[in-house]
Amino acid sequence: MIDHMQNGNGKPFSDMYLDSALHEHIISDRSANSSLLHIKSAINDCINWSNETLPRVNIIDLTKAIQKSKLPKFDRFQDNFNGMGLTVHDTWATEISLDSLVIDKYYYRARISYYVQDHFGLDCKDISRKNFNQFLLFRIWFVLQHYNKFAFKPFMTNMKATVEIDGSYRNDNK
Numbered sequence: 001m002i003d004h005m006q007n008g009n010g011k012p013f014s015d016m017y018l019d020s021a022l023h024e025h026i027i028s029d030r031s032a033n034s035s036l037l038h039i040k041s042a043i044n045d046c047i048n049w050s051n052e053t054l055p056r057v058n059i060i061d062l063t064k065a066i067q068k069s070k071l072p073k074f075d076r077f078q079d080n081f082n083g084m085g086l087t088v089h090d091t092w093a094t095e096i097s098l099d100s101l102v103i104d105k106y107y108y109r110a111r112i113s114y115y116v117q118d119h120f121g122l123d124c125k126d127i128s129r130k131n132f133n134q135f136l137l138f139r140i141w142f143v144l145q146h147y148n149k150f151a152f153k154p155f156m157t158n159m160k161a162t163v164e165i166d167g168s169y170r171n172d173n174k
Helices: 004-009 016-026 037-044 056-067 136-146
Strands: 094-103 107-120 155-168
Touching: 004 136, 016 107, 016 155, 037 056, 037 094, 037 107, 037 155
Parallel strands: none
Antiparallel strands: 094 107, 107 155
């Protein structure tokens, strides 16, 4: 990513290893705030099981479920050591889409896509925060990016992951 910042002239960056890390993060998140678990529960609750449909009116409930969840970010303790805390850490934008949904009697299968975007760069607000300015690495990074003789360009990091989920009718469904 440093090479891309130096030579990419601000062009967006994507990499299969980042996509893989995002996928692993999504499927391994078993916390109560997991976006995927919230989506799975909401789909299960929103399906009209007798008609084997997901009524359009219930789509808002999926959106609300996502809004109550924690979107994937690389701010976990292990991300301080696996490189993801430095390369991505927080994210700027996340788009989650329901690509397909198959309902068959009392069972469903869905494909969910995550598109996540972050900026790889430091601005004045970043460098003024203690967790950045206390480390020489970040101060050097800031100078490389902002001093006009160097002018390493920040860029957008684009990641994507598609996950498949399934579930079945629960007795507490309406």
